[in-house]
Amino acid sequence: MIQVTDTGTGMDAATLSRVWEPFFTTKAHGTGLGLPMAFAVVRSCDGHMTVRSTPGAGSTFEIFLPETAEQEQVYSTVIPSLPGARGSETLWIVEDDEVLRKMVSGILAVDGYRVQEFARVADALARAGKGTAPHLLLLDASETDAVKLGRALRERNPQLKLLAVSIDSPASALRDFPPRSFAHLPKPFALSTLLRSVRGLLDTR
Structure with missing residues (x-):
């Protein structure tokens, strides 16, 4: 404690x-x-x-914090300054954890992005059905209907980028995306890594 x-x-x-x-x-x-x-x-x-x-x-x-049987590791950490990662693109975030969703969307909004957040993939699918599509979709690709959402958005925006957030590599959800149109962000992740991943993916052509 x-x-x-x-x-x-x-x-x-x-x-x-x-x-x-x-x-x-x-x-x-x-x-x-x-x-x-x-x-x-x-x-x-x-x-x-x-x-x-x-x-x-x-x-x-x-x-x-829970007790662990692992041996104590003593080391020092140098925390680098956050990268310049500002943008103005539209991002969709699908995350059922409200605290995490609000935190990530708030951080990206502060950096200038236009952020639309959804608690469920079904909610994002309903919005996609109205003909709108973001520049980048950030979601846990292991979620049910995640592949369906990715396909629906790519039909409306062939340049869509996907940032797949999950503990394991979501290979099945990435089959429909060209190699330079997606990236995997393993959980848990640092704020600096999130910002770099979003900006780097959007800048990839």
Whole structure:
């Protein structure tokens, strides 16, 4: 368990109930993505995150991570600056995990992309049926009907790019895409890797 405690102004019950909500912020220029991103990372490691806070008495955050039998690895990490990856293209994101979906769409929207998000492949298929298509589709290619969605969008936009996000390589979902029209982004992924993958794929001709 990792515990972080501050001596700030604390939070009332109404604020405390929304701390994990993407884009919720009490700051004038905040993004509301910090705590949802932390929560998503901890959950991706099969962990849990809690918060206790009282107005005028600060806040305490606790991160619980599962025990592992692996030997301890001691190393230092150099975190590089994020690449220049701004764009203006239209991106579709299909992700059933609301926290992850909001986090990814928010990050890409901040970089200038026009982002449309869907909780289910069926929702994206319904939108595709209206004749619209993005420049890039980002989804877990192992999802049911993912191949059907890719085909439907490529019929409307032959230049469509597919960024397949999954733990394993989604080979079956990529058969309909030319080699330079898709890329695989293994889960879990770093923010810098996501930005580079999106921009690199869109720039590939």
